[in-house]
Amino acid sequence: MSRSGKVTVVGAGFYGSTTALRLAEYDIFETVVLTDILEGKPEGLALDMNQSRSIEGFETKIVGATTTAEGAGYEATANSEVVVITAGLPRKPGMSRMDLIGVNAGIVRSVAENIAKHSPNAVIIVVSNPLDEMTALTQLATSFPKNRVMGQAGMLDTARFTNFVAEELKVPVSSVKTLTLGSHGDTMVPVPSRCTVNGKPLTELLDSAKIESLVDRTRNGGAEVVALLKTGSAYYAPSAAAARMAKAVKEDSGEVMPVCAWVDGEYGINGVYLGVEAEIGKSGVRKVVESALTAGEVEALKAAAEAVRAKQADVKDL
Numbered sequence: 170m171s172r173s174g175k176v177t178v179v180g181a182g183f184y185g186s187t188t189a190l191r192l193a194e195y196d197i198f199e200t201v202v203l204t205d206i207l208e209g210k211p212e213g214l215a216l217d218m219n220q221s222r223s224i225e226g227f228e229t230k231i232v233g234a235t236t237t238a239e240g241a242g243y244e245a246t247a248n249s250e251v252v253v254i255t256a257g258l259p260r261k262p263g264m265s266r267m268d269l270i271g272v273n274a275g276i277v278r279s280v281a282e283n284i285a286k287h288s289p290n291a292v293i294i295v296v297s298n299p300l301d302e303m304t305a306l307t308q309l310a311t312s313f314p315k316n317r318v319m320g321q322a323g324m325l326d327t328a329r330f331t332n333f334v335a336e337e338l339k340v341p342v343s344s345v346k347t348l349t350l351g352s353h354g355d356t357m358v359p360v361p362s363r364c365t366v367n368g369k370p371l372t373e374l375l376d377s378a379k380i381e382s383l384v385d386r387t388r389n390g391g392a393e394v395v396a397l398l399k400t401g402s403a404y405y406a407p408s409a410a411a412a413r414m415a416k417a418v419k420e421d422s423g424e425v426m427p428v429c430a431w432v433d434g435e436y437g438i439n440g441v442y443l444g445v446e447a448e449i450g451k452s453g454v455r456k457v458v459e460s461a462l463t464a465g466e467v468e469a470l471k472a473a474a475e476a477v478r479a480k481q482a483d484v485k486d487l
Contacts, residue, residue, distance in 0.1 A: 323427025
């Protein structure tokens with residue numbers, strides 16, 4: 170198998186470390202760099218992961234690097250093709266994603282500036298919360314072209330929706346196709362018109378009330394996990410989503426994925442980072458894919474855009 174290049178995961182918490190391991194096990198990168206501000210943590214995790222290589226059968230090398238807000242340690246990340254930013258505080262029970270905006274903005278801005286300095290040609294995938302706002306902030310802090318900065322949102326939310334539908338109907342998850350767009354939060358827009366089970370429209374299998382209950386559970390999917398864990402937040406499904414996005418970039422696959430991307434004209438929406446379907450490749454977002462939605466779904470998407478627009482405009486001052 171041919172492997173090349175470098176991917177960096179910033180933040181060695183459960184989310185970041187799990188993402189790093191998934192990327193290493195793909196065995197498509199020469200190096201995975203895992204960073205954190207906690208001295209020794211990324212190095213220790215990297216050592217542990219490397220010792221699993223002979224068992225799992227991959228050759229990608231994981232490198233741990235302790236970094237500082239002032240930029241020390243980022244030399245290890247230099248010339249990364251893809252950077253996944255997981256840095257920031259997770260939610261606690263009762264917190265919304267927006268409750269994190271003040272503290273995480275400073276962390277994400279510092280990370281973004283250091284990444285831009287050492288990997289000026291990277292594609293950045295943001296997963297820090299609040300997702301839509303942190304994606305916009307990262308683009309502002311790096312001054313990267315908007316297509317090279319995207320957020321992981323719809324991939325995770327769609328996976329949650331798919332799982333809930335499969336459990337409700339007692340069918341394999343592989344037989345279920347769902348889609349969520351909009352924001353990664355209260356104005357998430359699940360798209361029932363694009364949901365099928367074994368090719369049959371979901372609306373033929375579940376009544377509107379049941380679909381709405383699954384939509385609501387999807388919208389609150391992260392909070393449900395946080396409430397059960399008591400400390401920390403979800404990381405297995407989120408890391409799978411982020412890693413798949415990074416893989417699509419590395420392989421220049423052109424795969425269409427629901428991500429937080431810059432929208433400028435599609436669906437009659439202009440100038441905002443929003444959850445939409447996009448074609449992903451080595452340049453990041455090749456293009457936003459404007460697919461067929463019902464009039465109601467388009468209106469919900471426009472409402473989501475307006476809800477996040479003001480908050481995204483405010484992040485430039487954070």
